[in-house]
Amino acid sequence: MNGGPIGYYVHHHGEGHRQRAQAIAAQAPGRFTLIGTGVTGLSGPFEVLELPDDRIDGRFSGEDGAADRPDALHYAPLGHPGVRDRTRIIAAWIAERRPALMVVDVSVEVAMLARLCATPTVYVRLAGARWDPAHLDAFRGAKALLAPFDPRCETDDVPDWVRAKTFYASGLGSFPPAADRTGDVVLVAFGRGGSRTTAQDIDEAARATPDRQWRVIGPIDRPTPASPNLDVAGWVDHAEDEIGAAGVVVGGAGDGTLGAVAAAGRPFVCIPEDRPFAEQRAKAAALDGAGAAVVLSRWPSASAWPRVLKQAEALDRRRIASFHDAHGARTAASLIEGWADR
CATH class of the missing domain: 3.40.50.2000 (Glycogen Phosphorylase B;)
Structure with missing residues (x-):
């Protein structure tokens, strides 16, 4: 191991975040800790750190709807015990393990928390027009941006500096080779x-x-x-x-x-x-x-x-x-390790 451990925050809305995290971490055995709600039970050559759920009534829309929420945040509901405990657990893990890097897939709040804990981030930038102040702050504060999609999926209005900071890597999942024979279902x-x-x-x-x-x-x-x-x-x-x-x-x-x-x-x-x-x-x-x-x-x-x-x-x-890169997970893991070890 060239450097310290790498934390990988795994969002719990949708399955793609977990698939990406497992595929990338499998390329660097022993280097990653997957951090999130629902990571207990994931198997692979990595550690896991389970977080309490932060959803309100089991639902998640990406924003908390509060009128007084700062522009730099998306989801920070007041008085939520799950949010308080998640923040405490992540900060304590960073203080104890002193990671070389945090991969954030995805949460502007976790990206900001890592930065406040003196830890550099790589932010996973999903497709779509994410040019609001909170996203742009998370992008600006990251060492690099990792886009888990083909460059053709980019929107026309992406800011030049965001595109220049982005590394594209499709195929970030545990996908079997294409079958020689398929059914008619x-x-x-x-x-x-x-x-x-x-x-x-x-x-x-x-x-x-x-x-x-x-x-x-x-x-x-x-x-x-x-x-x-x-x-x-x-x-x-x-x-x-x-x-x-x-x-x-x-x-x-x-x-x-x-x-x-x-x-x-x-x-x-x-x-x-x-x-x-x-x-x-x-x-x-x-x-x-x-x-x-x-x-x-x-x-x-x-x-x-x-x-x-x-x-x-x-x-x-x-x-x-052509929208799949068979080497995407390997490329992403290599890039992340390189950013962590610099």
């Missing part, structure tokens, strides 16, 4: 971030394509009664395996889903979800511009699905595959 993949699509929407799509087998993975209820060609599996531990074996994948533009689809080179129907700072819509626009996916603004009518699926199957799969 239409796989609808939902992440933990939530979706506008309902079980009824999917059931109607399945009924409109009786020659197709539909399967749903993720947190969605089974319709009653369900079409005989529809299987609702619920949450699965290895969604990337199911995505890699699907005939067509239908899903949002979250990092986990997009990363697995691109790694496997699967035909993709992308229906971006509403997320803060239009993150998914920025990535969906890039896929649309590259001809890499059938991009729809909303779930289509049942009668449109036969045509939509055929359009997806007719795409050149090399285009979606």
Whole structure:
């Protein structure tokens, strides 16, 4: 080990943060400590530090809605015991372990806390127009910015100094190699971030394509009664395996889903979800511009699905595959270690 330990703050809204952290930490055994809510039980050559939950009533929108919140913060609800304990635990870990660096994926508050604790940061910059004062302060205070997406997903209005400070590394996840043979299942993949699509929407799509087998993975209820060609599996531990074996994948533009689809080179129907700072819509626009996916603004009518699926199957799969860097995790880990050891 060339330098001190590296802390990696893992946000708990959405699955992509955990996938990135595990993939990067696996490239530098013994160097990282993953810090966050829900990291207990993650396996790999790293330590974990569990934090209390900071959500209000189990919900998280990215901002606390307080009128008196400083512009440099997004989420700092007053009187919340989880927020107090998280801050105490992180600061105590920094004081005890004296990390060479903190990777922050993502929280402007944790980035500011690390800086107040005299610890340099690398900030994971997600897609979308994140040019508000809080984000810009976090970007400005970081040694470097790591973007877990292809440069084509960048928005046109990105400030020049932010782009110059950014290193792009797609493929930050535990994605298996593309399968030589795949099935003919239409796989609808939902992440933990939530979706506008309902079980009824999917059931109607399945009924409109009786020659197709539909399967749903993720947190969605089974319709009653369900079409005989529809299987609702619920949450699965290895969604990337199911995505890699699907005939067509239908899903949002979250990092986990997009990363697995691109790694496997699967035909993709992308229906971006509403997320803060239009993150998914920025990535969906890039896929649309590259001809890499059938991009729809909303779930289509049942009668449109036969045509939509055929359009997806007719795409050149090399285009979606070009959004995946097979060496992304290795490159990101090497960059982070280099920044930590300077």
